[in-house]
Each structure stands twice: as structure tokens, then as C-alpha cells.
Amino acid sequence: MDNSVGQKKFATIKDYILSQVETAAWPEHSRIPSENELATQFAVSRMTARRALQELTEQGVLYRTQGVGSFVASPKSQSSLLEIRNIADEIQRRGHFHKAELVQLTSLPCPAVVATALGLSRNAPVFFSLIVHYENQQPLQLEARYVNPEQVPDYLAQDFVLQTPHEYLSAVAPLTDAEHIVEAVLPDELTRQHLKIPASEPCLRLTRRTFSRGGAVSFAYLTSAGSRYRLGGHLTIQPKT
Amino acid sequence: MDNSVGQKKFATIKDYILSQVETAAWPEHSRIPSENELATQFAVSRMTARRALQELTEQGVLYRTQGVGSFVASPKSQSSLLEIRNIADEIQRRGHFHKAELVQLTSLPCPAVVATALGLSRNAPVFFSLIVHYENQQPLQLEARYVNPEQVPDYLAQDFVLQTPHEYLSAVAPLTDAEHIVEAVLPDELTRQHLKIPASEPCLRLTRRTFSRGGAVSFAYLTSAGSRYRLGGHLTIQPKT
DNA sequence: TGAATTTGGTTGTATATACAAGTTGATCGG
């Protein structure tokens, strides 16, 4: 295709790809033509088509995986992280989840991890609650929480209004501190059942420990389905497909 | 040069050039060997030598002029960069991780995201460092950090007590605030290479911005291999299988 | 002398080819 005269061939292909991406003719995370297909289509060598794809990848427009193909990157990687943070704050403020369901509430012997986190002795009883959070009628997050029984008086005195995970956590006790760790994991069986996701879908897991003046109050796993995790429709954490 | 086995040829040449530049064996604005000369010297094709020069140009290490040659860029004071390197060495000595390796240290044109985060103009030079953190002889975390050059005096004036990554970050400047965003991502090529993980392994990415009273000091990506992430030796989260 | 041209070297673009490395899905055998 002759675009403007003197236009470099690889630049022509770049322009073509960019136009497809910008008009959303090729949506986010969709697979785009391979190097060979582009080379054929534009009647150039593979290395020329490759260069176009390469440069667009460096610019964050595409991402590529050896053995698989080239894909349209999400605009997230190009837009400012600050914007994302503001969105996150906003969600925190307004309440992100529409519905929360308590599916289990028992007393358990304390697992080792929890014992360490709460400063309890191994196998001492802890209160265990399991809550599924929904968004748009879809199970989004599974919360497994362990509460220090010594702190239960505070805990039970609360009038639960489960709006956001943060509010829920805050309600337990006036936080003097809160630690958290976030990580990507594959779902365990429990999570799979409640969120109704395949075993292969990566999840986002947040481990949060809360404190009151009396000590560690609770320890919670908050596991979200990666493919469903959205913030205000802008930020989507989508590991793949 | 007997670089490690499996080293890509173009990477070998890049390393060579970088070493020459960093030791000032090739001073600023001096002309460096041509593509053909490098190709002969390393017994590779011109295109391979070219790739090394090309990538270093994109990273701001070199600049090139058609018909003339390739030259050492970096009008930034080399001394500051070297001092930052000393800090990295200090981390290595005292740090939380058993080993930390500085794999790259250059001045770069500021990427859009970083420009926004640090309040710099697009493509203004920033200091860029890339550090691999090890635990138990295993690469655990890749840190990509961008430092605001204007804040470097503060950065260097600190009396570092480097124990944990968090302390390391905190030590950069008296924080008036620190933002961070955590998300689950699939590793980019750089991360994959340094952490030696497959492309499919979900990673934990922490994006942290630090401030001093003078403004935004640094912006960092901390990407950890999900399957290797440990907390204090107690909590091990392992994605199963 | 001074301007135009040639010449040699350099980077830029493009092609054709080959093999390596990695993923996916189908096929086959127990």
C-alpha cells in the first residue's frame, strides 16, 4: 500500500496496526496477525513486519509471547498509574462490592501461619469466617478471615455492615496498623468452588493483618478472581485471555 | 571476552560497550567502533553488532549519526551514577536478601509513566537502576527504579541503613508520603530473564513512589516471582503445582 | 583559490534464509 511517498515500509505497517488498535478494530488482549501473515499481506519480508511489531511492543502498544503470538496491550500500561490510584481510592470510598455472603462461621484450631500472624499458640482455637463478595451478581472475592478469640468481644459488639472489605476490616477494631501482602496465586479448591473459576485462572490474593491496641486482631486472605477484578471499569487485572 | 555460556551474542557486545562507557575508557562524545568493526572483532554479522548499538542508543547510552558514526552519550555526570552504584554495593553487603546484583545503571529518557509519577517532562533524563534481589541463591525480585536527577543530592546525602527493601526505599529520602500500587501481572521479558521464570508464572508487582520535601524522588517497579515469595520465613505462599 | 565532484566509510532500510526456543492442540498408546 502506498501511503505517503517515501514512507518507510515498516512505518506503513506500524501505522496500519496502530489504526486497528486505536479504532478498537483489534480489541484489548486480542491476537493480531503473525509476523508471517503481515509480511504476506504487505508483501515485505518477515524481518520488516517484525520490526513494526517490535517497535510497537517497545512502545507498550502490543505485547508478544514466544511461541504464541502478538497481542494488543491494555491501555493501562500506557496511562498513568496515578490515575489508577485515584480510581482505587474512589472505589475504596464508595464501596465496591454490591453484596457479601457469609458462607461459614466456625471455631478452628489455629493454622501455623495464622498462629504466627496473630501471636497465638499453635492449634489454639480461632474464629474462622468465610465470606463471598459479589459484584454485578458475580462472585468476585473470597475472604477467609481468622479472628483472635481474645479480641472477640470487640468483634462481636460490632454491627456488621458489609460494604467494602476495607470497611469490614475497619469495623472489627480501630486500626492502629494494618499490614498487607498482595500476590498472584492459583486458586485453591475452596476458592475455585466459591468463585466458580477454573484451576488455571490466576488470582490476586491479599493477605491482611489488622491490629488494635490489644494486639493482632485478625488475619485474612482475600482472594479475587483475576479475570473479574476490575476497578471502576478502568483497571483490569487480566493475566491472560 | 569469555562471557557466560548461553549469553546472547548481541548482549555480549552490549555488555562490552557498556563496560567501556562506564569505566570511561570511551569518554563522552567520543566515537566508538563502527558496526563493521564490532562485527569483525566479535566475529558476528553486522546486523548483530548493529542490534547492540541500536538498543544502547534507545537506552540513551549512545547516539548515532548516519554517515558519521556512533558516539558515547550521557551528558549526565558519571560520578553520580557511580555513587549510586556504591549504594547498591552497600545493599549487597548488609541487605535483607542474601545477595543483590546491580545489572544495569544508566541514564534514560523518561518514560511517560515515570514522567507523570515524578513530575518530569517527557524524555527528560532520569537515573535508571535495575537490581536483582536473591534469597537462598534464588533470584526473587527484580527492582527497576527511576530516580529524579534533581533529587540526587538528597538521595546521596542519606546515611543508609539498608536492611529490608522497604528500608532501602525509605532511606532514599525522609518520606513525606509514599504511594504504592500492587497488582498481579505476567512477567515481562526482562523479569523473566532475571528471575528465570516461565512467561506463564504470575508475578507480584509493586509500584512505589517516594517523596522528599523537595518532591518526588523515585519511582520503582518491584516484581517478585509469585511462587518464590516468602515473608519472614514464616508465611510461604505457593501457587500449587 | 574556490567550487564542484569523487571516493570511501558510516548508518539506515530491506530481503532471504536458517535454526532455536517456546506454546498449543491433536494424536496415539497404555
Place this chain on the structure above:
DNA sequence: CCGATCAACTTGTATATACAACCAAATTCA
């Protein structure tokens, strides 16, 4: 039903070659 193997395809690296665009210095010519 499950695992192993294989085939097809994709991206990654590398080579060899050719010509275009460009610059600088040497050469040539008025």
C-alpha cells in the same frame, strides 16, 4: 481417562547480502 509424543505454528536470534542515504575528506577542475 491419563500421560507422552508429535506436528504445526509463533516468536527469538543470527547470518549474509544488497542497496540507499548521508557525511567528510580528498581530489579534481575552472
